[in-house]
Amino acid sequence: MPYDRVKFHRMLARDERRMGSYREAIRLAVKPDDIVLDVGCGLGILAMFACQAGAGHVYAVERTDVIGVARELAQANGFADQITFLHDDVRNIELPKPVDVIVSELISKAVVGQGMAELIGHCRDQFLRAGGIIIPHSARLMLAPVQSPERFTKLTFPSAAQYGLDFSLAEQMALNDTTSDKIKPDELLCPPQPTFHYEAATTEGPSLAGSAEFEFDTEATMHGFAAWFDAQLHESVTLDNHPPGITAWDNLYLPLPQPVAVAPGNRCSVQLSARDDADGTVLWRWRTSLTRSAAASASGATDEPQSFDQSTFFALPLTSERLGRPIP
């Protein structure tokens, strides 16, 4: 992600759902004279929302050079005296006193991806006063099986016949990687289930895990899962990127290694875990079991249960040099 490019932050600024929900959450949470910490402030929009809500002072932390633009925007908007900008990793900073509110948008399209649990956990433990508020307050990873032949085919390589080359080894790797896209709501095969929960007050990073189970009620072909977040920013203010996603957040697609025929009464269980490193690497693992009912096997499909154990770790090109270094 080009977090240091203004055009990336413009995309965020143009997302009315994101902007409106964050502005409302901050308006409700920030009391006059509150001290606020904005973690990963980008252009400083949440910091300026906090000023609009009456904050006494805001500490805005950003590790990329875009903080230079945030400083100038704060000046142009008359908030220069109210915001202190810190150009650093939030794990390196010190603050003069505890803060009342922590705000961030480290939430990624499927909750994890920018080290939110680890970084916000650090700020909570180091900087937040007892009883202080964290925005977002909580988030659930929502998951649903999808039927999406085009999406799956895009992950495959040319056949050996096409150019006289066998790509199967690379294809296996590609089928262990996630992709970002706007998934069509009619690709979802089952109602979504929450799979893991992030609670700003208690979650310790960097790993999150959970499981879900689905029952199919139609004949279909399953090609993987769609994932997204469903967050509570503060009290009644929510924000989600249910398919097809919103401007600022696509959905996440986790493929199966092969298309699987499913039928009414078949069940799919999945165990999902993610390691969300604060330095930007996320490793996903999804273990899927598909079990078939007697009805399904009567319809001609195999009645063998099928299990897959996939991980973006298997999608990483690993050279011997890299194996000599710590795995991200």
Next chain:
Amino acid sequence: MPYDRVKFHRMLARDERRMGSYREAIRLAVKPDDIVLDVGCGLGILAMFACQAGAGHVYAVERTDVIGVARELAQANGFADQITFLHDDVRNIELPKPVDVIVSELISKAVVGQGMAELIGHCRDQFLRAGGIIIPHSARLMLAPVQSPERFTKLTFPSAAQYGLDFSLAEQMALNDTTSDKIKPDELLCPPQPTFHYEAATTEGPSLAGSAEFEFDTEATMHGFAAWFDAQLHESVTLDNHPPGITAWDNLYLPLPQPVAVAPGNRCSVQLSARDDADGTVLWRWRTSLTRSAAASASGATDEPQSFDQSTFFALPLTSERLGRPIP
């Protein structure tokens, strides 16, 4: 670009125009027992095409970890003994003897972007035998004015009224940045003109420059330029990404800082330059002059000539720390 992810290279492998054109160019260029150098080999596809064409030996150079996958693919395809993989920047390697053919796909959506001129120039001067062949042989940057209100609006920030924030400073920066997208052919306002030329045999990197002039024959609103490449890979084998682009290569959009009304007889001249650093940073500059005919001014538009001087350098967030370092 995630050059070290297999899913990125899958996208390249699935582009039939790219694959077919490169395979044909290599088939025509490589003679039995030729020594071939593949610069930035990725999954090693061009190296394997060279083996199929009868190369005596191929040196395949790649600086990302994806070379680990290329090694395994070469083994799976029976080419392990024919290809030597070098995990390094091509500027650091040495070869035992001169090569007959250099192949690469360092060409980017608008010719520059991956340091092609500098890196291939280095390989030509250091490794290519007299009379040796370079693929691609040459490329032109094609440019055309576009009318594209949606594309332009996407670059703007919310109005001051919307959230009580003035983003004009950030918007000015965003309007100095290029974006990548598939531009619709009906967005082009004039026939495209070649603007600068890359000749593998003679071009010295890292900077390329040129100019073009257009005359409008309709009333329209101009929102910037579309740019793409038109390349000759070898002899009669060509490859281009004329709008709407192809799988592996989008088009490039260079905005004007504001929409400009144009009319029949109006002219637009542009001077375009790009500094294409081998380490991956590209800086564009485009200077545009619009002149109006008497007919245009009679139609009510201003007859003042308009000039704009834009650069992606103005889109870079520059902090004092960064200014202390060499500008990319």
